[in-house]
Amino acid sequence: MRRSSDDRKFRLGTGVFAALVLLIVIGIAVELTRQSTLSIAKFGLKFWTTSIWNPVSGDFGALPFIWGTLYSSILALLIATPIALGIAIFISELSPGKLRQPLAYLTDLLAAIPSIVYGLWGVFVLVPFVRKLEVVTPGALKTIPLFQGPPLGVGMLAAALILAVMVIPFTSSVAREILKNVPSAQREAAYALGATRWEAIKVAIGFGKSGIIGAVMLGFGRALGETIAVTMVIGNSPQVSASLFKPQYTMAAVIANEFTEAADELYLHALIEIGLLLFIITVGVNMISRLLIWSMKRRVAAPVITPIVPAEEALA
């Protein structure tokens, strides 16, 4: 097919910029690896299983941070998912038409609030509240490892709560899209068989199951990478603990707090190695979630937007 040189120039010219985006992503992976070689070389796999984090002696173990990240994110997920799904169901299935837009807009507004504002609110409002909660917790409960710890306010519970609030709009807006894409014929079939409203909704959810799981994972990825709001309320103390009340630490938080204080290269490399793991985990979670959402959208015959594909390009 005739491909004019001007066309080729255009394709190449714009392609360079597209390649740049690809390079950035590859660059991140490469740079993170490059800048953590000292730490990888020195500690190897023990890095991930040791709890000692001692910059003075040069002993670094990232276990407390992995623990803190996973604990806070999973807890946040447990809190946020039912609420986010409830919102998605309400907005897409139950609410009167006129309320739909404003409600969707309001929940999306939650997503637009910057992390630092959440952090500020967390420090001055949430933490005192959690502290009060910790103070009134009956002594009997305090003996369980889950509730042990001084009533500082800062700690895992505050972090999980603030993460939950930040995750809700993400999961809910994707879940809403998924539910909107479930063909109404499915719900009609259920109604025609004598289903109640909730039973018909269950059918819709069943149809969109993989997409909804994808939405939940998207929220999980968000929680894993959240830095500022978490570090302001979690207490920043590297310890592995099951307690909701004890201050702990996350991967993102330790990087944020100690990066500029890293006096020697090993210290810096250890921090960056943590960043590398964070990168791998979040990218992995995101990829899985997008795969799930994409596979669900494929199940539904997608409405065809006339592709703007000129004849020559179609044969390219």
Next chain:
Amino acid sequence: MMNLVLDPEPKVSVPRMAPIQMNDVQTDSKISVRDFDFFYGPLKVLHGISLEIPARKVTALIGPSGCGKSTFIRSINRMNDIIPEARATGAIVIDGRDVYAGDTDVVELRRKVGMVFQKSNPFPKSIYDNVAYGLRIGGMRNKRQLDELIERSLTRAALWHEVKDRLHASALALSGGQQQRLCIARALAVDPEIVLMDEPASALDPIATSKIEELIYELKDNYTIVIVTHNMQQAARVSDRTAFFMLGRLVEYAETNEIFTKPKEKMTEDYVTGRFG
């Protein structure tokens, strides 16, 4: 589906709605429709529909696109309730109880009145789970009972032999015609008395269509069937009674062969001879 291009002021003169002449002895009416109006918001789409649908016969609803036959059939099992701003006046009486009365339980109604849709819509589950759905939400848990009823339904829908060895395969792996028969089996599983079919074969190839038509013929021994179809030959083949709708009104309702050979209204004659529609 809902492409009601209705003219509130029909330019064609439609005979004043006197009581419909039934051209034969009345059999037991399963569904008795009395002066039924239906509105989407301010738009009136069904005007004073009155007819008696006999038990255990096939009644076909025909008419040009947008004449209201789909809206009407969906009113029988109150599927239109799902649509906001839908309103109905008049009565549809099934077994002596008005479906639109205040104390009607819609969920219960829909177990008694099953529906098959134009495009088959099986759930993304196994064949077994599809047919079992209505039974399960009704509370049936006993596996043996379920197995029996599922076999019976699939047999009645003329699908059993084709799927009996792969009941747990996905319903979506079936062909279009098989999926539609599955949807029929699914509807039959909850043992309705009436089965409504909204253009059940319009999305199918001729062979699958004829299988469905055979099925309908067999089903009427046990069920009252109301079928909407835009295919007049199909109506002629399959039904005992035919009702001709036009612009939201019932124009003529009679024994099928009378509608097609000696219709009383000119409009009916024009339609069935293909002069319009």
Next chain:
Amino acid sequence: MTANLRRRKLFSRLFEVLCALAVVIALIPLTMILFYVIKEGAGALNWDFFTKMPKPVGESGGGMANAIVGTLILISIAALFAVPVGGICGVHLAEYPSTKFSSVVRFAADVLNGVPSIVVGIFAYGLVVLPVKRFSALAGGVALGFLMIPIVVRTTEELLRLVPGGLREGALALGATRGRAVFGVIVPAALPGILTGILVALARVAGETAPLLFTALNNRFWSTNLTQPIASLTVQVYTYAQSPYDDWHRQAWAGAFLLVMMILALSIAARVAVRRLERMNRP
């Protein structure tokens, strides 16, 4: 009604109520945050805040003039770099939507979107800070730019694909080169939407703190030098919030208020623009 039916209907009602409750629960933190930000922040906002520099530690008074300007400079750098790169990348994806290369790039943009902002900060650190051994506004702007790119790419691609194909064919038929057709006709047609997308991306990165912590750092003094650390609203609020001084806390709220107002304004503007666009494009 059978007992089974009654139970099912009750369940159905119960779940509907729970879902409504979920909405209420989610709105609680939203209203609380907005309430506190407005209550604490609006009151602390005064002329000084916009015009004065931060006072030395312990002294009260002063403002965040340098931080406000700093944030504006940072997002300008980010836009300067992200808009051309992201925009032209979006153009490529829209013009060649089904090639393998495009699929890979699209995937990469999605991946980039999910990378935590602090990790992007590390990347910018390695790229811009380390080689010259100096923190700089440039590094911060670059980090924010990386964060903006996926949003710009996605918005540009989606909007360009919505432009009717007839426009391109028409331009090409008149003898325009591919480049002229696309950049001269199609992109301008989609421009209002693209600009809106850019505004939304700007709003998002203006609120970022983490990546700036070790790229642009912070600066107590007035500086517009791109090769020096620079103050930013977000980092300043962060620093003040963690301090023990009440006056600084007050100013932190004021900064938060400013951020939220700015983002709200941009998001409302974006919504209005989108709605107007939809109205324009409807035949």
